[in-house]
Amino acid sequence: MTPAENFIKFLVKTIPSLSIWLPIKILFIIGLFLYFAFAVIIVRQVGLMGKTLDGEFNLPLKFFALVHLIISLGVFLLALFIL
């Protein structure tokens, strides 16, 4: 049997065992990682905005941005474990 034939045989054996959900899982993980980066940018943005206009309401906004960052990290880790 030639090496090419061996490779084809290997693919025929392996592909059916691969789940159709694998590419979706990869997409989810990449998407959630990018979302986490976006959440970091939001925290920085709130900081920049708060520096420009410093008022009473800045603290709750920073809190919301941080909670959003923590939740996005949580969802990313959850996706890594359960998918």
Place this chain on the structure above:
Amino acid sequence: MTSQKRLITLIFYSCNLRTVPDIFIAKSESEKPGLEKPAETLKKELDEILAVGSRFFSAFVPKPRNLRFETQEKKEKIVLLLRRHPVTNVPWILLTIFLIFAPFFIKSLVSLDFIPGNYQLILFLCWYLLTFAFAFERFLTWFFNVNILTDERVIDVNFPTLLYREITETKIDKIQDVNIKTGGYIRSLFNFGDVLIQTAGAIPEICFEDVPDPQRVSQVINQLFYEEEQEKMEGRVK
């Protein structure tokens, strides 16, 4: 025309000029409207215009407490803080409400049983994360895109995109003209519109978009302008 005729015409006009009565006499600086008033009267008038105020979490905030902006000088006081009228937020609030309930509608219309439970959970969480991000971003844009009137300057703070800011400012005494632009059903109903401030500075125009009560905003700017002129006359310029 010959030189003789020119000479006659010149003599004729020079004789007449002595006898022609004054048609218009320009008022002196102190006689201009508003400028003859003492500083205290001007301040009282400004307080009357700003009498109807609201809290910080609003679109028309006269003399906000515990608020400072980045380029504010030590003795500079904020007279008025403006944001877009709250009605301009209605479209994104409605869209957010729709996005909150959309998964339930979709579930009732289409069976999602072909998706495994763990994927459904992550999909559900992602949906609400995106919905929150959308609403939060819109709120931040509304809350921090402000127009500030101080006793010295007019400032327009804009955040057009993420991490990008644009601050436009001009001195009160450089203001040349203030125009109000209102119109349309919703703007008339809720009394909001644009205030266009033309300046003699490097930035030809500053626009306060969709601000509440543009008439009152224009009055405040005029009053601040008169105060500034008064300060100049009295030699109290900061």
